Amino acid sequence: MKKVCIVGASGKLGKYMVQHALDHGYEVVGVCRERSVVKLDAFKDRITLYSGPTNDPNLIKKAVEGCSGVLTVLVPWGVQQYSSGTAQAVLDNADLDARLIFSCGWHITRDGKDIYSKSFKAMVKIAGWVGRLFRMIEIDDQVEACNRIFASNTRWTVVRGSDLEEGESQGLPVWSRHVGDPMLVSNMTRRIDFAQFMVSALDNDDLIHEAPAIVGCQTESAITNAGKK
Ligand SMILES: NC(=O)c1ccc[n+]([C@@H]2O[C@H](COP(=O)([O-])OP(=O)(O)OC[C@H]3O[C@@H](n4cnc5c(N)ncnc54)[C@H](OP(=O)(O)O)[C@@H]3O)[C@@H](O)[C@H]2O)c1
Numbered sequence: 001m002k003k004v005c006i007v008g009a010s011g012k013l014g015k016y017m018v019q020h021a022l023d024h025g026y027e028v029v030g031v032c033r034e035r036s037v038v039k040l041d042a043f044k045d046r047i048t049l050y051s052g053p054t055n056d057p058n059l060i061k062k063a064v065e066g067c068s069g070v071l072t073v074l075v076p077w078g079v080q081q082y083s084s085g086t087a088q089a090v091l092d093n094a095d096l097d098a099r100l101i102f103s104c105g106w107h108i109t110r111d112g113k114d115i116y117s118k119s120f121k122a123m124v125k126i127a128g129w130v131g132r133l134f135r136m137i138e139i140d141d142q143v144e145a146c147n148r149i150f151a152s153n154t155r156w157t158v159v160r161g162s163d164l165e166e167g168e169s170q171g172l173p174v175w176s177r178h179v180g181d182p183m184l185v186s187n188m189t190r191r192i193d194f195a196q197f198m199v200s201a202l203d204n205d206d207l208i209h210e211a212p213a214i215v216g217c218q219t220e221s222a223i224t225n226a227g228k229k
Contacts, residue, residue, distance in 0.1 A: 008073030055085025115180025
């Protein structure tokens with residue numbers, strides 16, 4: 001049985017990924033903050049859990065040992081370089097041939113060729129400004145985290161999520177290399193399906209060194225533009 005590690009396992013996306021990974025038959029190792037261990041109670045007999053800050057290299061080293069895949073939730077919380085610290089700990093400690101899958105949002109651009117609407121750019125700017133003001137979030141650090149991943153020689157995929165909603169699965173999201181593709185216009189994905197995309201990427205070599213921007217496969221823009229590429 002292949003072993004995979006989920007870094008940020010206790011969050012909403014993380015818990016869905018734990019379930020999908022178990023459903024795929026993977027042996028699952030989770031990493032989450034000490035205070036959040038309780039959120040994984042439903043899985044406690046089926047996964048191995050390491051608790052602590054996800055940007056602690058020693059913790060990550062223990063958790064990813066022997067894992068053929070690592071799924072990492074990158075979040076810009078706090079002003080402590082949490083995203084870049086987490087990404088770096090995974091990049092430095094995962095097995096060299098492991099598949100590394102990271103989550104983030106559409107605001108991350110790999111090659112600058114994404115085309116964003118004015119409202120999207122304004123929203124990111126305001127979130128960054130308010131986040132810095134209240135020392136709550138550090139969007140720039142999530143950008144830094146992804147730049148380090150893009151520059152690494154690991155077998156990475158950075159999955160860029162649209163706006164998210166809860167609800168029953170609609171199927172595997174569709175993706176494009178660039179925001180601005182008409183297929184993505186609906187800008188909505190079910191969180192459960194985002195998680196499925198992350199887990200499926202583990203054995204999809206076509207996604208190595210890609211930064212897919214995803215959208216729900218049942219959204220209007222996905223249906224209207226299906227097969228047009
Ligand atoms: N929300 C959206 O609309 C949206 C849109 C596009 C992309 N995304 C991406 O999707 C992924 C999951 O995002 P989500 O919004 O669905 O959240 P989520 O899955 O609930 O994940 C939040 C994560 O952040 C951790 N966290 C929360 N507060 C923290 C703090 N103060 N310090 C350190 N860690 C903290 C949580 O850990 P605990 O369980 O320990 O609290 C959890 O692992 C992220 O990569 C995000 O960039 C989200």
